[in-house]
Amino acid sequence: VKKPEISIIGSGNVGSHLANALFYAGFTIHEIYSRSLSHAKSVAIAVQARPVNDLTQLDDQSDLYIFAIPDDAIKKLANSGLKFSCAVHTSGILPYDALRPVADQFGSFYPLQTFRKGEKVNFRDIYINVQAGNKSTLQLLKELALTLTDKVASLDDTQKSWLHLAAVFANNFSNQMLAIAYDLCSGHEIPWPMLEPLIRQTLDNAMKGNPDIYQTGPAVRGDLSTIQKHLAMLPGGKQQEIYRLLTDYIMQKRQNHKG
Amino acid sequence: VKKPEISIIGSGNVGSHLANALFYAGFTIHEIYSRSLSHAKSVAIAVQARPVNDLTQLDDQSDLYIFAIPDDAIKKLANSGLKFSCAVHTSGILPYDALRPVADQFGSFYPLQTFRKGEKVNFRDIYINVQAGNKSTLQLLKELALTLTDKVASLDDTQKSWLHLAAVFANNFSNQMLAIAYDLCSGHEIPWPMLEPLIRQTLDNAMKGNPDIYQTGPAVRGDLSTIQKHLAMLPGGKQQEIYRLLTDYIMQKRQNHKG
Numbered sequence: 076v077k078k079p080e081i082s083i084i085g086s087g088n089v090g091s092h093l094a095n096a097l098f099y100a101g102f103t104i105h106e107i108y109s110r111s112l113s114h115a116k117s118v119a120i121a122v123q124a125r126p127v128n129d130l131t132q133l134d135d136q137s138d139l140y141i142f143a144i145p146d147d148a149i150k151k152l153a154n155s156g157l158k159f160s161c162a163v164h165t166s167g168i169l170p171y172d173a174l175r176p177v178a179d180q181f182g183s184f185y186p187l188q189t190f191r192k193g194e195k196v197n198f199r200d201i202y203i204n205v206q207a208g209n210k211s212t213l214q215l216l217k218e219l220a221l222t223l224t225d226k227v228a229s230l231d232d233t234q235k236s237w238l239h240l241a242a243v244f245a246n247n248f249s250n251q252m253l254a255i256a257y258d259l260c261s262g263h264e265i266p267w268p269m270l271e272p273l274i275r276q277t278l279d280n281a282m283k284g285n286p287d288i289y290q291t292g293p294a295v296r297g298d299l300s301t302i303q304k305h306l307a308m309l310p311g312g313k314q315q316e317i318y319r320l321l322t323d324y325i326m327q328k329r330q331n332h333k334g
Numbered sequence: 335v336k337k338p339e340i341s342i343i344g345s346g347n348v349g350s351h352l353a354n355a356l357f358y359a360g361f362t363i364h365e366i367y368s369r370s371l372s373h374a375k376s377v378a379i380a381v382q383a384r385p386v387n388d389l390t391q392l393d394d395q396s397d398l399y400i401f402a403i404p405d406d407a408i409k410k411l412a413n414s415g416l417k418f419s420c421a422v423h424t425s426g427i428l429p430y431d432a433l434r435p436v437a438d439q440f441g442s443f444y445p446l447q448t449f450r451k452g453e454k455v456n457f458r459d460i461y462i463n464v465q466a467g468n469k470s471t472l473q474l475l476k477e478l479a480l481t482l483t484d485k486v487a488s489l490d491d492t493q494k495s496w497l498h499l500a501a502v503f504a505n506n507f508s509n510q511m512l513a514i515a516y517d518l519c520s521g522h523e524i525p526w527p528m529l530e531p532l533i534r535q536t537l538d539n540a541m542k543g544n545p546d547i548y549q550t551g552p553a554v555r556g557d558l559s560t561i562q563k564h565l566a567m568l569p570g571g572k573q574q575e576i577y578r579l580l581t582d583y584i585m586q587k588r589q590n591h592k593g
Contacts, residue, residue: 168560188531189550202528230524237522238529240564245515245529246536247551248580249508253537254545256504261544263496265489269461270497270504271541272447277505278512278537282530285520286513291448292506301427305499313583320579321507324572 079138079215082106084130086118088190089165090143096198098122100222105137130157139215141165141184142174152177161212167239170232171206182207184216185235198223204230255314287328294325338397338474341365343389345377347449348424349402355457357381359481364396389416398474400424400443401433411436420471426498429491430465441466443475444494457482463489514573546587553584 081102083094086109098104104124109115115126127133133140140162142149149164153176162178171183185204190196203220206229207213213229220227230238253274260267280289293301302322309315340361342353345368357363363383368374374385386392392399399421401408408423412435421437430442444463449455462479465488466472472488479486489497512533519526539548552560561581568574 187528189535200531202531226528228525228528234522234524236563236567237518238524240567241515241518241524242529242532243551243564243577244511244518245533247549247553247584248576249511249533250536250540250545250549251580251584252503252508252511253540254549256500257540257545259496259500259503263493265493265497265500266487267543268485268541269446269463269487270501272459272461273501274504274508274537274541276448277509278533281509281512281516282527282533284526286509286516290506290509290513292502294506304495305502308495308499313579313586317507317579317583318502320572320576321510324576325506325510327572 078102080105082137082140084108085143086114088192091118092190092196094122096223149173180212182212182216202226204228294322295329337361339364341396341399343367344402345373347451350377351449351455353381355482408432439471441471441475461485461487463487553581554588
């Protein structure tokens with residue numbers, strides 16, 4: 076079976092990392108598109124592809140067109156009059172059929188990781204979620220993903236919305252809890268790395284299964300005197316409000332669990 | 335200089351881990367105390383110490399008595415009539431001079447980690463906080479700590495209270511954010527490990543410095559349409575309240591930063 080030839084539209088973080096990973100996995104990267112030709116060139120050179128800075132100049136020789144461009148840019152494609160044999164996007168937000176208006180076969184190829192320019196990415200550690208309009212395209216995307224990682228999933232659009240919401244709690248909000256801890260440490264000349272081993276242990280435990288099993292601290296112990304002490308230490312602002320709400324939530328869960 | 339001989343009072347998680355770590359660091363562990371003689375024996379055998387189950391039977395030959403027993407038990411010692419040459423406790427909550435009533439020299443030797451029975455602990459990765467009533471005892475505790483780890487700190491009681499409060503945010507509350515994420519995943523048949531790489535990356539970034547620098551997500555982007563969508567996905571209970579409060583907090587911080 077001939078390996079699909081690939082065009083990558085977008086030379087940003089996702090596009091350039093994907094181009095390199097697929098190139099090193101043995102795929103032919105046919106074209107790299109960027110609005111900026113010099114940008115397209117800088118990525119294209121490394122993967123022996125043709126740089127393109129005009130979407131109408133993409134040829135029709137590729138078997139798969141991967142769109143790693145901003146969500147808004149993908150929405151605008153609908154009225155472009157372009158047509159591709161098989162096109163997928165890398166967005167975690169857009170519906171899987173966002174490229175239906177411009178492609179015979181379409182789908183989504185979504186790597187679940189934040190990519191940063193210049194930082195090396197090991198796709199082996201990353202989940203890739205694939206969806207497609209028909210079984211053969213889904214099969215193609217699965218095989219492509221499996222050359223990069225064995226962590227391949229196929230959540231539908233609804234599940235992806237829930238995953239995205241879950242990620243807000245797991246990443247954004249937990250990061251903000253760390254930010255508050257950092258504030259409290261730096262405000263009292265406490266070295267921030269002192270908390271690192273505990274934080275890492277918390278995370279290691281949490282990934283073993285339901286993190287609630289490993290919940291520790293005054294709230295789950297029902298240690299009201301410590302809770303009162305902590306509330307008194309916080310100024311009357313939002314940090315105190317957060318402490319109170321999260322403590323209530325943990326205590327209520329514990330109550331329900333008992334009752 | 336002769337290495338201090340040590341008695342360890344308490345054969346629970348902290349006591350047994352400390353006994354082993356100090357024994358392997360070359361210290362003589364003179365006695366291990368537990369209310370249960372069989373318990374004391376099980377720890378004492380491994381470190382060639384004498385098991386004791388009656389505090390009045392501790393002899394006065396040790397240079398240092400480390401109390402790794404519950405906070406309440408330490409408080410009760412005050413009226414015991416016991417007297418030790420040099421006694422320290424391992425509590426992160428009690429004041430450093432909690433053993434003053436029963437000791438000529440006193441202090442606190444507090445390893446910042448959750449210990450679990452049976453799980454191996456590498457003290458190298460753990461901060462130990464030392465405090466003492468005088469300089470020579472502080473020096474003794476520092477040297478002792480430095481044989482186990484190079485991460486030795488000397489926060490005072492007030493700083494320790496703030497560290498404890500910071501740890502509630504960094505560990506307990508961030509764990510609860512993960513627990514909510516887990517709920518949302520398992521409620522929609524999303525494999526929990528899908529979030530792991532992102533969570534680990536969030537943590538790695540957060541430990542580099544102020545986690546606020548690495549804050550991502552709809553709140554810090556000011557992405558109101560995603561926030562509205564997420565609020566609508568959550569039932570009217572506490573999870574929605576938490577989403578709203580943390581989003582407000584992050585947005586407000588961002589406002590203040592800009593303004």
